[in-house]
Amino acid sequence: MLELHINGQTKRVQAEAETPFIYVLRNELGLVGTKQGCSLGQCGACTILVDGKALRACETATETLSGKSIVTIEGLKETFLQDAFIAEQAAQCGYCISGIIMTAAALLRTNPKPGKQEIKTALKDNLCRCGTHNRILKAIEKASQTHSESVRHV
């Protein structure tokens, strides 16, 4: 039995220690917002935040997360990012979006106002096959601008 801190809650999970976290998240905890893509750490669909950093749930053994703070799309505080994706209509099939929003959230935590090239670099290992890239880039750029402005005004 492992104890995990996820989205501000403590959860005990039955899964064996080496089980890739994606299966624990989606099957045992019922948090299906983290999408399963390649299962090889190549596509970014399953990106989560662990102690604020972007991590691939498919290549992370569950035991290594013990004592760390895990955030999934369901518990993401940066809802302004999601608002920006809606404003830009930045989705087609939408399967990659949750992982991309999590990658963007990790980026904005270390670099609150990234340039377009910095956003592109941060997303270099996130795949989108529908070709929604420009809307996604615009959504993240706008989200960072409006958010950093609102923070400054406060």
Added chain:
Amino acid sequence: MSDLAKHFPPILTKYPLVKSWLKINPDNTVSVFPGKVELGQGIRTALAQIVAEELELPLQQICISEVTTQDSPDEGYTAGSASLEQSGLALRLAAAQLRESLRRAAALRYETPLELIDLKDGKVWQNETFLCGYAELKDWLEPDETISGQIAPKSPNTHKLIGQATQRLDILAKVKGEASFLHDIRLPEMVHGRILRPTVYGAKLKSLDITGLELTGLIRLERQGNFVGLVCQEEYQAVKALEKLTQRATWETFELPHFANIHNHLRALVTEDVVVKEGNPEATLERSEKRLEASYTTPYQAHTSVAPSCAIALFKDEHLTVWTHSQGIYPLRRELAKLLNRPEDSLTLIHKEGPGCYGHNGADDVAADAALLALAVPGKPVRVLWSLEQELQHEPYSPAMMLDIKAGLAANGKVNVWDFTGLTDTHVGRPGGTGDRLRAGWERSGTQLKWPGPSEGGYRNAETLYNLGEAKVTTKFYQGPLRVSALRTLGAFANTFANESFMDELAYLAGSDPVAFRLEHLDDRRARAVIEIAAQKANWQAHASPSGQGLGIAFARYKNVKAYVAQIVKLTLNSETAEIQIEKVITVCDAGQIINPDGLKNQLEGGTVQGISRTLYEEVHFDWDGDGMHDWDAYRVIGFETIPEIETFLIDQPALPILGAGEASMPPMAAAIANALYDATGIRMRDLPITPERIKKRLETLSETELEKVIL
């Protein structure tokens, strides 16, 4: 009769009743039952707009039902940029009929002259006096009202929703990470299946020794011929079990031709010719002032959804229910019924969204896998998910193509003869009721997939809209070594790459500007308009030899009857690495009446990006023994780092019929890039993908006259 009613959709002959398409609910919402499915293209949003518009309902009061074989009309496949043209028109006529029925019902109930009854904001009014909601008129409506096609849809100048950028109905759930996809469904007592398949292309199971094999959580190991699947209690148990099982299998290798030389190999396999357009080019070619010929090739390419295919099946009380992200639940039901030797009505298929598929990928195959395992484990829902490796190797590919064109120019510099010969495998291997189209089927029976034979997809856009004098178009079909089927635009991508590249080559041969040269050969006003606007937006400067600006244009009207698209690419070539960097793409589209401009733009942008990816990177490649396609490293696709700026311009034609546009921006993309590369460097690339290695190799093989034109 209105123009729209003149185009009475054939589907309404099969489903003529309003209630097959629309249902008024007690809470005054309206349920819509489309037969077309959401593939990420935004069809549900556009259909909701159409129905809300005709019924004078707020968009929030429209509920688009899921597509199932229980409740939905059989509209076949959601494919070919046909959904808005067909399903959209059917629903528009159904909603117009219901609107008039509601008015008549209100007139009857309130004993009021019909002309005083108005529908507005989802309510019924007499002049400005509120009468009732739609639901209250239910008993006054004819229950089996037929869609006559005689009720004119609303006039475009009264539209409030159609033509307005409308937020996608599905986006909130998707950005919040809700259970939007089939992959996210967790049914009570659900168990997990995986399928044993070779890790190299085409190999056959030779032996499987399971002596002493212990698999944790195993519920069932099912073997029928060479179909082997397992079912475990937990998903990760199934993953581990499959790894162990794979180690116990030996395979008989399927020998493949050398991919370095694949096109020459395929040329020898031609079995059937289709003459698309009759003509006698030979004599005119002899007489032409100038002559040119060129051959173009495109590789096998894959759909490569962002995630592998998935299905869930449940066999209970002699009934099989399958949740699938197939593009066609009715054709798949017919196929499964035949494969499983069960009556069609003992199967229910329910469509759930999957990752974007862009055509016929593994979605149908995995549904058969899940069905076979569910039959072996009655009473429990069995979820089967392919691995990425399985998706990359076992999905049907888009066939490699070869396009040979000869043409001549008359003394006036115009094309007077054109002889196009395409070579392709078939583009349609979809399931539909023959029982032999799904992988599990031929593994089980030891049979081979029967070659589906030539079909339209191979010569899609082989003909052009240009006036080309004595023109002949032939497409030869080969039976290739790889399983193939429909990938977004089918043959139109390769055919347009060749046609539009060759038009550029001819323009330069004629000493003409590529834009002017195209316009000289085009009568169609809408075709001319998209080209002219694109040139204007790109600030195109006329030039009759490579200008060094790196601008290239291409045009196609998808299927020659759907949306018109012209694209201009601006790019640079890194002379050190030979890498192409596309800086900007301008797309101009005339898709007739636009329902959701933002949805249309999203689709056009997506097709543009996918078109760039197919032009610069994508290529299925195997070693002789089928080794090669294991993960994303083996099949490069475009990523965020090289995404260019894309500007998309729409020409709205509110009074004209809708023209399908879901695929329209992909066909011109490859030629626009190749033409821009030529404009930038003087290097003409005729083989896709245009990789740095190919560019370097091409430079080595240029003739002296060609080398003189190179600007690097």
